[in-house]
Amino acid sequence: MDFLISVVNSPSLLGVVLSTVLLSVSTGMIGILAVLGKRSMAADVVSHSMLPGVCLGFLFSSSSDIGVLMSGALVSGAISLAAMHVVLRKGTHKPEVAQAVVLSTFFGFGVVLLSPVLRHHSGEQSGVTHLLFGNLAALTIDDVSFLLPWSIAIISIIALFRNRLKAYLFDPDFYFATGAKSWPMESFISGLLISAIGIGIKSAGVVFVSSLLVLPCIAAMQWTYSIRIIMALTILFSCLSALLGVMLSFAYPSLSSGATVVLVNSLIVVISVIFRRK
């Protein structure tokens, strides 16, 4: 109750709460596509692969302007997904090997670039590390004005295309039999995934953004087979974990809010796994 009162009284806290909830819901929705498309760990690969792009953006522009860094991140995330595609097509590896190779190559290259970034004379390199390790508490009421239309757009796009998505994810043979091609759907899903990770990485950090994507959907899948209910439960769990997570880190300021949101999410998964009805 105290929390609610202070949220209403303090606009900055309201901003953090609202934007965390919106971020969590929109990434959670896109996470459904990731999990059902067997791309759970791909999210982790893409988020790690954004490091070289962020560093290059910083080195070329010599500024920690968020737009430059973010476009670097999105470009290198997209290249990493493309590289994973090439490896899977040309190589004879299992998917996990392709993921591991791409993740480590990109991240290794990023670490190479990180040294000149940290030595950079402009003294603005803190923007780079902030972007990578994220801080939910840095979200403000301004972010809401972007995150609100973004989340609504994501939810309605996924709801709108749910039949196509269902066909593509669950019965690709049928999907191709209707004469549809794979690349529009593949690039549609990849685009959503990359943009969700790009937006998430700034506030949640490299490691935690993939769990914002994956965990709510995994928990929802324990309760039902119906995609509609999975979507509804994912939204519910995302909201719940964001709210409780921010509340926890509000009550104990030494706890980082990214980690508390992830742990509440994990707790929901554990409870769902134990009490699943399926």
Next chain:
Amino acid sequence: MDLDIFYLIATALLSALSCSLIGSFAVVKGNAMVVDVLSHTILPGIVLSFILTGQRHDGALFLGAMTASLLTIAIIDVLEKYTTVPKDSVNAVVFPTLFALGILLAGAYAQNTDLDVECILFGDLVFLPFEKLSITESFSVPKALPSTLGVFGLCVLFVLAFYKKIVLSLFDADFASAKKLRPGLWTRGVLVLTAATCVSAFETVGAVLVIGMAVIPSATAALFVRTLSGIIWLALAFAASAVFVGYFLALFFDTSVSGMIISVLGVLYFASLLLCRTPR
């Protein structure tokens, strides 16, 4: 100073060799991302050992990290066997959870210690010569060298002694159990050694880059040869040459040694992938 360079290359070489030896099994078996999971989930173990001992104690650190990775292996096992969590999502559930636990513990109890989460993730070989272990008064080696050597020896011995049993358990579990071999024991043995390699390597190459050392050499080798023993030998050769090339390139560009080693391996992989005809 020359001796320091020798120690640095020796440690990097030993880590790379043990990583790629054990990583070959993960690559051929196809569960390569488990290395990524293990290298992240040692964090809560490290933080807990910090909190319990109140200082940086190497033995406790190793014990904590090892306990955390064994716990990780057990949790993955339980999730895969007894729940309906999709197989490819199990990793994505386990590693952020334990990593978040580590971050929380570090934030709550270890704020005033010299524990640096970023340092654990990005650990670098360059810092190696600063922490020494004196053997006699005039002779000292970097602290990380003996432990890396130990883990390397352990890996080589394990693989040499039980090669046939491991291969049989990994690739034909039914036949192995028909032979009364207990395949679960040997596959888990490989996982435990993978964990030990991650733990010994996180201080030298950094937690996130361990996966590169473990996976890229053997994935490259798998593009050229099809037998497991061929993959292992070729992977060891790739790893060793990447350590030398990477070290001198890093020196030249004045940047992270472990990052450069991984980049060299990555370039080697993608060049091989695009230029070579893969045997199928």
